[in-house]
Amino acid sequence: SICCAPALWCGVQGSMFGCRPCCAEPADSFEPPPCTVQAERVLPLDDGDARLRQDAGTFDEDAGAEVFGRQAAAPKAEQTAQQVHPPRAPQTANFVARVQFARDRGMGMSLDITPKDRLRISNIDDDGPIAEYNKGAEERLQVMEGDFITSVNGSACDSKSKVATMMTGGLVVLEIRRAHCFVVRGLDATQGKLGLDLTFHAKGRAAYIKAVFSEGLMHSHNLASPESEVRSGDLIVAVNGRAGSSRDLVDLISSGGKLDLTISRPDEQ
Numbered sequence: 377s378i379c380c381a382p383a384l385w386c387g388v389q390g391s392m393f394g395c396r397p398c399c400a401e402p403a404d405s406f407e408p409p410p411c412t413v414q415a416e417r418v419l420p421l422d423d424g425d426a427r428l429r430q431d432a433g434t435f436d437e438d439a440g441a442e443v444f445g446r447q448a449a450a451p452k453a454e455q456t457a458q459q460v461h462p463p464r465a466p467q468t469a470n471f472v473a474r475v476q477f478a479r480d481r482g483m484g485m486s487l488d489i490t491p492k493d494r495l496r497i498s499n500i501d502d503d504g505p506i507a508e509y510n511k512g513a514e515e516r517l518q519v520m521e522g523d524f525i526t527s528v529n530g531s532a533c534d535s536k537s538k539v540a541t542m543m544t545g546g547l548v549v550l551e552i553r554r555a556h557c558f559v560v561r562g563l564d565a566t567q568g569k570l571g572l573d574l575t576f577h578a579k580g581r582a583a584y585i586k587a588v589f590s591e592g593l594m595h596s597h598n599l600a601s602p603e604s605e606v607r608s609g610d611l612i613v614a615v616n617g618r619a620g621s622s623r624d625l626v627d628l629i630s631s632g633g634k635l636d637l638t639i640s641r642p643d644e645q
Contacts, residue, residue: 468516469554469643475509475519479545484508487525488580488622489535492609494642495525496555498581519552522613524642527551553642557613558604560639563593565632571595574612574629576622582611582640583625606639614638 477483484504488496500506500521510518528538529549542548563570571592576583587608588594598605613619615628616636629635 471517471552473509473513473517473519473550473552474547475505475542475550476547477505477542477545479543481505481545483539483542486581487539488582488611489539489577490584490609490611491575491586493532493535493538495535495538496582496611496640497521497523497525519550520554522555522557522640524553524555525550526553526642555640556643557638557640559636560594560597560601560604560606561636563597563635563637565593565629565635568593570629570635572606573608574626576626578621578623580622581619581625582613583622583629585610585612604639606637607641609641611640612637613640 482504484501484506485497486499488498490496497506497519498521500510500519506519513519525538526532527550528541530551569592571589571594572585573587573589574583575586585606585608588598588606594606612625612629615625615638617638618628619625619638620628629637
């Protein structure tokens with residue numbers, strides 16, 4: 377295991393990032409067990425470990441989870457928050473998708489892996505297992521970019537085991553939850569610290585909120601607007617209306633100034 381240095385607090389131009397210690401196994405030594413089929417019964421999610429390494433208060437771009445199944449798509453310069461989660465017809469908030477994967481074909485999608493063992497679908501290839509499933513599914517049951525995979529074969533096992541099961545191939549049962557998204561507007565980082573503990577993965581397309589501190593701009597927002605409360609476990613998927621790599625998002629946040637943050641979490645309906 378690779379154990380990180382003691383915790384450091386970083387105040388970056390008005391934004392607070394928690395640089396916390398963690399442990400991560402080298403990818404080449406990891407052999408996760410497959411998720412066990414349990415008659416499509418959805419199990420509670422277990423909290424996972426955050427997979428962030430830090431070196432003297434900076435984030436390690438090579439650490440953390442990978443984008444599995446394909447190389448992460450290059451950020452689109454003009455991509456907006458609306459494009460990340462485009463308007464759609466009424467969808468089923470929680471459903472099961474049976475997808476045929478092939479060991480030698482990849483998964484046909486890019487994933488953000490969160491410490492809470494949820495997988496967020498950040499991109500779906502035009503040609504691949506998910507695209508093929510969508511062709512035969514009703515629109516309300518199609519898998520969309522931004523959706524969350526919360527269990528595989530009825531088991532809420534850890535994220536790497538979910539990925540390993542899909543990569544093994546065969547018919548895999550995915551529990552899908554739609555994303556609930558909202559925008560927190562007008563956070564002025566020149567007036568104080570953001571008050572968030574963030575982690576991110578260099579190959580991902582979201583920043584994960586580990587904690588919201590009891591002081592700071594986000595805490596003040598939560599008190600003033602409980603209907604759009606930001607919680608630990610939420611993801612930041614766009615900053616000032618722009619999506620991009622997780623590194624791009626964190627750079628935009630740390631640049632200070634006024635911030636509009638697009639927040640995503642699994643729909644709780």
